[in-house]
Amino acid sequence: MKIKRFTARDLPTATNMIKEEFGLAALILSQRELPAEAGGGVEITAGVREEDMPHRGEAAPGKPEPKARAGPAAGAAAYARSARPARPADPALAGPPWRRDLEHFSATLTRSLGELKNLILDLAHRQSLAEKWRDRPDLVNLYRRLTETGLAPEHARGLVELAAESARAWGGEVFTHLRRNLESRLRLVDISLSPPKFLAVMGPSGGGKTTALVNLAAFFRQRGRQTAAITLDTVRLGAAEQLTRYARIMGLGVAVCQNREEFSSALELFESSDLVLIDTPGRSFQKPEGRREMAAFLDQAGASVLLVLPATMKESDLAAALDRAREFKDLSLILTKFDETGALGGLMSFFISGAPRLAFFSLGPKTPEDFTLATADKFLGLWLDGLETDGQVG
Ligand SMILES: Nc1nc2c(ncn2[C@@H]2O[C@H](COP(=O)(O)OP(=O)(O)O)[C@@H](O)[C@H]2O)c(=O)[nH]1
Ligand SMILES: [Mg+2]
Incomplete structure (x- = not known):
């Protein structure tokens, strides 16, 4: 590489000198203003790869530019030949010219470092x-x-x-x-083929259990099943109201149960229903004693469990949630909030590491149109379609 220091009365003159001597692929290495007592002006240190040096008479300003080159030097070369940002009409507003050039140079350097990082990542x-x-x-x-x-x-x-x-x-x-x-x-299950009579939704708070329960009620009623609901979520303020409000609109029978006696009465009340959906509190799911208590309720009914997890969770949290749910019988999965993430690779790792069978997706907060039976095609489409077209792999 050839390196040289150029001094001139101002930046445009210095840039022209660099272009003249080093051509358009020159790399600006440093730049400073010279003190007024030393005569003022600017000093730029520039470098260029030997092979990019212009032959005499070539690449002077106004001549055709060389073909764009990839790699970190390309950004700096672009800087050397680029049109600097348009100057505002009032020079007093624009600040000193060297500052704009410096900012422009810094942006170019950031871009070049990005390219370098990509190269290193590719190597890794x-x-x-x-x-x-x-x-x-x-x-x-x-x-x-x-x-x-x-x-x-x-x-x-x-x-x-x-x-x-x-x-x-x-x-x-x-x-x-x-x-x-x-x-x-991807292990899938179509619960609609032979749904159990009691089906509980379980999982962390805010994951979408109650929304999923409402969706499940609509889904099974559409398929002719006489459906009712029980909620055990009586601790969180407004939780039972959230469900009863939906139930009123749908004409769905709901029982709110605080203890085993009320739960037993609800089971009797809904004896003739084809399907009883059970909502559970997220808080209980987090703690061993809460899970033991829930297990006692669900065992009494012989309920199967749908673990409700948001697709936005990272793999380690999904695995931790699954660990908590393993003690429940006949476990399958509802994944929610697909609309909130595009990065579904962690979910795939979750499946490869032995997740329960996947039953339903929730693709958004709207009920019931965002709720569907899970299919491999849909999941892989959501995850991979962007990759296939952007990545040009094959
Ligand atoms: N964006 C989005 N929001 C959802 C989805 N499912 C549920 N929600 C929202 O997430 C919040 C918590 O849902 P909720 O059913 O109350 O969660 P729970 O605490 O597990 O019962 C609510 O605001 C829902 O509207 C989904 O698939 N996508
Ligand atoms: Mg809830």
Whole structure:
């Protein structure tokens, strides 16, 4: 690299000198104003790669510019040749010219550092794949994009390598093999085929249990099931009212139960219903004694459990919630709040690590149109469709 210090009375003159000598690929390394007692003006230290130096008479201002180059130097080169920000009509408002140039330079430097970071990340991701796949930019890119959605690195590596092996053996696109493999790992259940008589929703506070219960009631009533509801959530202010308000609108029978006696009476009351949905308090779910108490209620009814978890949760929290729910029998899953996240890789890792069977999705807060039976196609579509088109993998 050639490096040289240029001094001139002002920045445009210095820039022109640099362009003249080093051409348009010059990199500005430092820049300072010279003190007035030393005669004023600016001093710029610039550098250029030997191979980018113009041959005599080439690349002077006004001549055609060289082709854009990728990589960190490109940003600085762009700086050297760029039109600086338009100056406002009143120079007094604009501040000293060198400040604008400095700001512009700093923005260019930030961009260049971003590009450098990408290069380093790509190198790091290459090392994550088995040696024989490291020279496949499409696979490195796919691995990187999957991990960026929250998929655990070890899962991403296994899935990408397996898809690459399959594509090599059978032909076809890597992405198609990846998708097929993922489909087989998502365990689904269609509860509507043979719903249990008692079905409880359970999970952390605010995850969408009560909303899901209302949706479930609408879903099963539409399929001709005579449905009723019981709520055990009597501690949180307004929790029971939230359900009874919906129930009134839907004409759904609801019992609010504070203790085992009231619960027993409610079971008797709804004996002739086909389906009794049970709402539970999120607070009890968090504590062992609360879960024991809930288990006593649910065992009395012989209820199956739908664990309600938001898709926005990170994988470690999903796993912790599942640990809490494992003591309940006949567990399956409702995932909510798909509308609040695009990064579903953590959920996929949750499935690969042994999540319960997935029954329903909630794709938004509206009832009941945002609530659907879970399908692999829908889940993989929500997760991967953006990746496939942006990533150009295959
Ligand atoms: N954006 C979005 N909000 C939801 C969804 N499901 C529920 N909510 C909202 O999340 C909040 C908590 O829901 P709620 O059913 O009361 O949660 P619970 O505490 O588990 O019973 C409410 O404001 C709901 O409207 C969903 O799928 N997407
Ligand atoms: Mg609730």
